[in-house]
Amino acid sequence: MATVAFPRRHICFDHPTIIRDRKRELQGFIAALIRLRQACHALAQQPGAPRRKAQDVASLVLHFLEMPVAVEDEEHRLSCGRPLHSHTAPTEDACPICMCEFDELSDDDAVLELTCGHAFHESCLVHWLDKKMTCPLCRCEAVGGFIAA
Incomplete structure (x- = not known):
């Protein structure tokens, strides 16, 4: 940092x-x-x-x-049922936004998974969330997530 x-x-x-x-x-x-x-x-x-x-x-x-406070509430709800540090790699092989494989990551681009379960390259998701605070696939409100890979 x-x-x-x-x-x-x-x-x-x-x-x-x-x-x-x-x-x-x-x-x-x-x-x-x-x-x-x-x-x-x-x-x-x-x-x-x-x-x-x-x-x-x-x-x-x-x-x-x-x-928003909803982020904290959603993270607390998820942490009760699913610890933040025990997530596995995303099940999809490619980022749905850019269609590039997740294993083709640069050193500074992580895979982020939203609370809805959809995963994206960090750089792709940041551009999307700059315009809309929803999942690009299912349109669920993007109130939290974690680094998946």
Whole structure:
């Protein structure tokens, strides 16, 4: 997380190149925060881990991103029946958005699975969720998920 910087400001705000670059950098920053929050949830499940600190960091990220309370409620409901750290790899072989195989991942692109069970490349899903907070396949509200691979 320390290597991910918040997009820096520019003197000229409306230049298309600057807008495109800042948007891409902001998407990367938000994706890194979501990965940090997921790692904190997984850490809090480990025996002997600094559970309270991990929960505090996850809560700070949640509030910084202004995520709806429904996200916390859904994650709590899922954690009661299905621990966050025990998920298996997605059953599909390819991302439904870009149609590329999941095993063709770059080092910085994870597979994210939404609470509805559908899995996508992180970069594909971030672009979709930027427009709509629903699953691209079933249109269920995207209130949570986890890193599947």
